[in-house]
Amino acid sequence: xxxxEQSLFLSVREGDSSVxxxxxxxxxxxxxxxxxxxxxxxxxxxxxxxxxxxxxxxQRLTVLLNKKDKHLSLRIADTxxxxxxxxxxxxxxxxxxxxxxxxxxxxxxSVSS
Amino acid sequence: xSGVTQTPKHLITATGQRVTLRCSPRSGDLSVYWYQQSLxxxxxxxxxxxxxxERAKGNILERxxxxxxxxxxxxxxxxxxxxxxxxxxxCASSVAGGPxxxxxxxxxxxxxxx
Numbered sequence: 001x002x003x004x005e006q007s008l009f010l011s012v013r014e015g016d017s018s019v020x021x022x023x024x025x026x027x028x029x030x031x032x033x034x035x036x037x038x039x040x041x042x043x044x045x046x047x048x049x050x051x052x053x054x055x056x057x058x059q060r061l062t063v064l065l066n067k068k069d070k071h072l073s074l075r076i077a078d079t080x081x082x083x084x085x086x087x088x089x090x091x092x093x094x095x096x097x098x099x100x101x102x103x104x105x106x107x108x109x110s111v112s113s
Numbered sequence: 114x115s116g117v118t119q120t121p122k123h124l125i126t127a128t129g130q131r132v133t134l135r136c137s138p139r140s141g142d143l144s145v146y147w148y149q150q151s152l153x154x155x156x157x158x159x160x161x162x163x164x165x166x167e168r169a170k171g172n173i174l175e176r177x178x179x180x181x182x183x184x185x186x187x188x189x190x191x192x193x194x195x196x197x198x199x200x201x202x203x204c205a206s207s208v209a210g211g212p213x214x215x216x217x218x219x220x221x222x223x224x225x226x227x
Contacts, residue, residue, distance in 0.1 A: 101216065103157075
């Protein structure tokens with residue numbers, strides 16, 4: 001079945017870049033997503049990438065997709081303490097009615113000042 | 114604020130009981146999704162509805178059921194509750210059209226089964 005794997009923890013210093021990695025198994029996934037969950041809050045979509053793209057940049061966020069290796073990464077430039085949260089990678093296949101997402105277990109990003 | 118509302122925020126109940134969780138999607142969204150987040154299983158997709166009809170099923174137990182009403186709000190019913198059902202239950206909604214089908218998540222309902 002489909003599976004999404006992420007490393008569980010990442011610790012960086014404020015101002016450094018953070019890179020969160022994810023691997024997925026479903027080669028038919030059309031979209032891949034990064035969600036952020038702050039303590040006690042719901043999930044917030046950060047960005048997504050269509051499977052025919054290699055890279056997407058959005059301000060401090062850069063998503064890289066290696067479709068051959070089924071590897072997705074999220075780079076956060078100039079990481080701030082406010083970026084401390086759990087980051088979830090998710091894969092999904094869009095259909096006419098929407099997309100059921102398969103999530104990884106989440107990477108806890110800890111940013112120290 | 115995503116525009117998705119869930120009630121109640123917290124629910125404490127006993128094993129064997131039945132509870133109903135409610136979700137109101139964003140205005141204009143036709144599709145509703147339910148997810149369960151627990152420490153051991155992580156975030157798991159349970160079920161999806163689109164305009165009142167069930168569209169996709171994930172790891173949803175037979176003791177759980179859901180429905181989407183004509184006004185598009187949805188309810189998730191959990192019965193014969195077990196300790197392991199304690200989790201955060203999220204509802205999400207999407208327009209269900211166009212690229213990306215972005216899902217907007219509600220704040221969740223925290224269920225504690227004692």
